[in-house]
Amino acid sequence: MAKxxxxxxxxxxxxxxxxxxxxxxxxxxxxxxxEYASQKAAxxxxxxxxxxxxxxxxxxxxxxxxxxxxxxxxxxxxxEAYELSQATNSFPEICGRICPQxxxxxxxxxxxxxxxxxxxxxxxxKYITDTAWDNGWVKPVxxxxxxxxxxxxxxxxxxxMAAADMLRRAGIQVTIYDRxxxxxxxxxxxxxxxxxxxxxxxxxxxQLEASGVQFVLxxxxxxxxxxxxxxxxxxxxxxATGVYKTRDLTDEGADAAGIVNAIDYLTVSNRxxxxxxxxxxxxxxxxxxxxxxVVIGGGDTAMDCVxxxxxxxxxxxxCLYRRDRANMPGSQRETQNAEEEGVExxxxxxxxxxxxxxxxxxxxxxxxxxxxxxxxxxxxxPIEGGIYEEKADLVIKALGFEPEDLPKLWGVDGLETTRWGxxxxxxxxxxxxxxxxxxxxxIVRGASLVVWAIRDxxxxxxxxxxxxxxxxxVAAQ
Ligand code: FAD
Ligand code: SF4
Ligand code: SF4
Numbered sequence: 001m002a003k004x005x006x007x008x009x010x011x012x013x014x015x016x017x018x019x020x021x022x023x024x025x026x027x028x029x030x031x032x033x034x035e036y037a038s039q040k041a042a043x044x045x046x047x048x049x050x051x052x053x054x055x056x057x058x059x060x061x062x063x064x065x066x067x068x069x070x071x072x073x074x075x076x077x078x079x080e081a082y083e084l085s086q087a088t089n090s091f092p093e094i095c096g097r098i099c100p101q102x103x104x105x106x107x108x109x110x111x112x113x114x115x116x117x118x119x120x121x122x123x124x125x126k127y128i129t130d131t132a133w134d135n136g137w138v139k140p141v142x143x144x145x146x147x148x149x150x151x152x153x154x155x156x157x158x159x160x161m162a163a164a165d166m167l168r169r170a171g172i173q174v175t176i177y178d179r180x181x182x183x184x185x186x187x188x189x190x191x192x193x194x195x196x197x198x199x200x201x202x203x204x205x206x207q208l209e210a211s212g213v214q215f216v217l218x219x220x221x222x223x224x225x226x227x228x229x230x231x232x233x234x235x236x237x238x239x240a241t242g243v244y245k246t247r248d249l250t251d252e253g254a255d256a257a258g259i260v261n262a263i264d265y266l267t268v269s270n271r272x273x274x275x276x277x278x279x280x281x282x283x284x285x286x287x288x289x290x291x292x293x294v295v296i297g298g299g300d301t302a303m304d305c306v307x308x309x310x311x312x313x314x315x316x317x318x319c320l321y322r323r324d325r326a327n328m329p330g331s332q333r334e335t336q337n338a339e340e341e342g343v344e345x346x347x348x349x350x351x352x353x354x355x356x357x358x359x360x361x362x363x364x365x366x367x368x369x370x371x372x373x374x375x376x377x378x379x380x381x382p383i384e385g386g387i388y389e390e391k392a393d394l395v396i397k398a399l400g401f402e403p404e405d406l407p408k409l410w411g412v413d414g415l416e417t418t419r420w421g422x423x424x425x426x427x428x429x430x431x432x433x434x435x436x437x438x439x440x441x442x443i444v445r446g447a448s449l450v451v452w453a454i455r456d457x458x459x460x461x462x463x464x465x466x467x468x469x470x471x472x473x474v475a476a477q
Contacts, residue, residue: 096126157185159441
C-alpha cells in the first residue's frame, strides 16, 4: 500500500518560510520572507488532516480547493496542484503573499483550532504558483472561440484584472481603462514591495496583455473620456475603480505643511521601486529620511506607511492609534513585522492638534476604552489632562478611504449609490442600476481586500457573459 503522505500535523510542527533579519530587510523594499525549499513545502503541506468539511476552504473568499492542492503538493505533483489552484483564483501567488490568512483560511484551519498550529496555506499557495511561473506552466489565455462582443473595464486593479482574465477565457474582447500610467491598482501603487514585489504584479499584467487584453493607461474616465463614450464603445461595462478619497483630520493645524496623505506617500515610494524620478521625493516633501515620523491610524495602510518610513531612513517612527492593540483593524502579523523593524506603537492615543508649518509636533490626547458603540466595539474616549507633545517632522494620515462620488464626477444619471457613496450593485450578479453595467471591488464594498476584489471580478465576468448571451439571443430572434 502507498505510504500516506498526509496528516503529519502531530509529528511535524508548523514552519513558515524564513523571515529575513529585520536589520537586513529594512535596507531594501524586497519581500521579507524567503522561498520554501521544495522539500519544506511538501513537508508543511503534509500536515493537513484532509478534513471532510474543510473550514479553510469555506473561509477563503474564493473557496479554493485547499485540501486537494495541499495533498498534490505533499505528493510532489506540483503542476496538478497549480492547475487546481488557478481554476478558482486568477492570481494565487498574489493572494498567497498578501491575504490576511490569520483572519481567513489559516485562522479557520481545524489543526490551528486544536492547538497544533495552522497549515501554512498562504505560503504553500504562493510556492505552487511561483514554481508554475518558473517552469513556464502559466500561459496566456487562448480562448477556443473568439467572440465579437467587447467589454470596457474601468480600473486596472485586482477586480478589473480578474474580470478581464475570465472574460478572455470566454473569448470576449476586453479593454481596460486606467488613470494611472501602470496597471495593477493598489497592488502596484498602494501595497509596498516588501509585501508584494512589483515584478509579481507586472508579470500578471504582461500575461493579460499576451492574452489579448488591451490596456488604455493614463486615461481618467470622466476627464479624458466620458463614461457614456465608454458605454457607447462596448457591449457591457464594468466599474472597478476602487476607493481613493482620504478621510481627513479637522484638528487645529491639520493643514500644515508636512502633514500628508498615506496614499500619496505610498504611491511615491512605489514609483521609486519602478525607478521613476519623483519630484515630491527628491524635494523631501514625501521622503522620511532624517525625520521624526508620526503615522496616524491602525489599519494595514498605517502599517505599510510606518515600515516604508523605516526603510527611507527616518530617525524615529511612531504610530498613534486611538484604541489598543487587540482592537486595531490592521493585521497582527504586519504589526509584529513593524515592531521588529523598529516602529514604536503608541496605543490609546489620538491627535488633538499640530504645531508649526512645516509641522514640528503633534499634540497627543491619551485615550481609554469606554462603553461599546453601535458596532459593538468599545469606543475610545479622552482621558482628562492626558495631553502631551510628540515631536514630528512628517505626519502621515492613514485614516481610511471613502468612495469618490462617481455619478457626479462622471455626470451619469441613474447610476445608483448606497448611503455610504459606494456603487449599488446586486449581491448575486454585480449588476448596477444601469443595464449592462456591472461594478466590483472596493467601489462596491468600501475599502476591502484584494481577494474579495478578485472574487467579485470573476463572478461579474460570469454575469456579463450571461448578459451578452441573452442579448445575442434576443438580437437573433
Ligand atoms: P483598486 O486596486 O483600487 O484599483 C482601482 C483602479 O481604478 C486603480 O488603478 C485606479 O487608478 C483606477 N481608477 C479609479 N478611478 C478611475 C477613473 N476615473 N478612470 C480610470 N481609472 C480609474 N488588501 C489585501 O488583501 N492585502 C493587503 O495586504 C492589503 N494592503 C493594502 C495596503 C494599502 C496601503 C491599501 C491602500 C490597500 C491595501 N489592501 C490590501 C486593499 C486592496 O489593495 C484593495 O482592497 C484592492 O486593491 C481593491 O481592488 P479594486 O480592483 O477594487 O481597486
Ligand atoms: Fe487563503 Fe487567500 Fe489563498 Fe484563499 S486566496 S486560500 S484566503 S491565502
Ligand atoms: Fe487541511 Fe486545515 Fe483545511 Fe483541514 S482546515 S483541510 S487541516 S488546511
